[in-house]
Structure formats: structure tokens, C-alpha cells
Amino acid sequence: MSLRIRPAEPRDIHSMAVLRSHHWENASFWEPRVEHYLFGSHSPQQARPERAAFVAEADVKIVGFVAGHLTNRYQCDGELQWINVAPDHRGRGIAGSLLVAMAGWFKQQNARRICVDVVPENTAARGLYGSHGAIPLNPHWMVWEDITKVTVNSTRPGGAASESEN
Numbered sequence: 152m153s154l155r156i157r158p159a160e161p162r163d164i165h166s167m168a169v170l171r172s173h174h175w176e177n178a179s180f181w182e183p184r185v186e187h188y189l190f191g192s193h194s195p196q197q198a199r200p201e202r203a204a205f206v207a208e209a210d211v212k213i214v215g216f217v218a219g220h221l222t223n224r225y226q227c228d229g230e231l232q233w234i235n236v237a238p239d240h241r242g243r244g245i246a247g248s249l250l251v252a253m254a255g256w257f258k259q260q261n262a263r264r265i266c267v268d269v270v271p272e273n274t275a276a277r278g279l280y281g282s283h284g285a286i287p288l289n290p291h292w293m294v295w296e297d298i299t300k301v302t303v304n305s306t307r308p309g310g311a312a313s314e315s316e317n
């Protein structure tokens with residue numbers, strides 16, 4: 152499988168909505184929400200306008216994506232909004248590679264302290280964030296005190312991070 156991490160484009164919105172629907176609701180619920188988020192016509196609480204998203208492309212299929220924005224929430228510089236990997240592509244380091252791409256974008260924005268909303272039951276996501284340096288902020292949030300270390304410390308051999316086009 153050849154994996155490429157690249158910035159999301161408008162043509163990816165349907166695939167991104169399908170990926171969200173594996174986690175909750177259906178694609179038609181998510182499609183307008185993803186579109187409005189990406190184009191800035193809808194923003195999460197205390198979000199600033201700057202935002203970015205990256206997709207993971209395996210051959211010609213979108214198998215994962217990540218999105219985030221700058222924020223004033225919880226005295227953070229940025230917030231990780233969504234990260235999703237297709238169920239049949241999990242456990243291969245794809246989310247880790249997406250996280251590295253997102254961290255690279257935050258770094259470009261001079262955003263270091265990054266928050267993420269993650270329910271206590273989501274052990275996969277908590278494991279992912281924890282293994283990349285995030286710590287609990289409160290029962291529903293985790294934080295990277297300096298997400299730029301994710302780029303520096305990412306050592307997964309053969310990962311797609313080096314192919315990132317961020």
C-alpha cells in the first residue's frame with residue numbers, strides 16, 4: 152500500500168464525511184458540517200479563522216483525515232478538531248502520520264499548546280494522543296504543551312510522515 156499525506160481539497164469532503172460517519176451519524180449529516188468547518192462558515196467555540204486539514208490517501212482512496220484550527224479555548228493556541236482512520240486501515244500508524252502533518256501546520260502558525268476534546272471511554276484516541284506526547288487536561292480534554300515536539304520525536308519507521316506535503 153502506498154500512503155500519501157496531503158492537504159485536504161474540496162473534492163475530499165465526501166470521503167471525509169464518510170470517515171466521520173464510521174464514528175458517529177451518517178455521511179449526509181457530516182458533509183455540510185465538514186464543508187462549513189473547512190470554509191470557515193461554521194466554527195467551534197472560540198475558534199480563530201485559521202484552520203487546516205490533511206488526508207491520508209492509500210492508492211486512490213482516502214483512508215484517513217485530520218483537521219484543526221487556532222483557538223483561544225483553554226488558553227490553548229490550537230485545537231485538534233477531528234482525526235479519523237477507516238476501520239480497515241487502523242493500527243498501521245496512519246493516525247500518527249496525520250498527527251505529524253497537523254503538528255507541522257501548527258508549528259508554521261507558531262501554535263504550540265494544542266487541546267483536543269476526547270471522551271474518557273475513547274481508549275484508542277487517548278492512546279494515540281498519549282503516545283505522541285499529550286497529557287490529560289481534565290476528564291474530557293487532553294493537551295500538548297508543545298506539539299512541535301511531535302514532529303521532532305516522530306520516529307515511526309517507514310511512516311508516511313516523510314511524504315507529508317504540509
Ligand SMILES: CC(C)(COP(=O)(O)OP(=O)(O)OC[C@H]1O[C@@H](n2cnc3c(N)ncnc32)[C@H](O)[C@@H]1OP(=O)(O)O)[C@@H](O)C(=O)NCCC(=O)NCCS
Nearest residue numbers: 234235236241242243244245246247269275276278279282
Ligand atoms: C483513534 C484513531 C484515529 C487511531 O487511528 P490509527 O491509524 O489506528 O492509529 P495508529 O495506528 O496511528 O496508532 C498510533 C498509536 O495510537 C495508539 N492506539 C491506536 N489505536 C489504539 C487502540 N485501539 N487502543 C489503544 N491505543 C491505540 C497506540 O499507542 C498506537 O501506537 P502503537 O501502534 O505503536 O501501539 C482511530 O482508531 C479512529 O479513527 N477512531 C475513531 C475516530 C476517533 O475516535 N477519533 C478521535 C476522536 S477524539
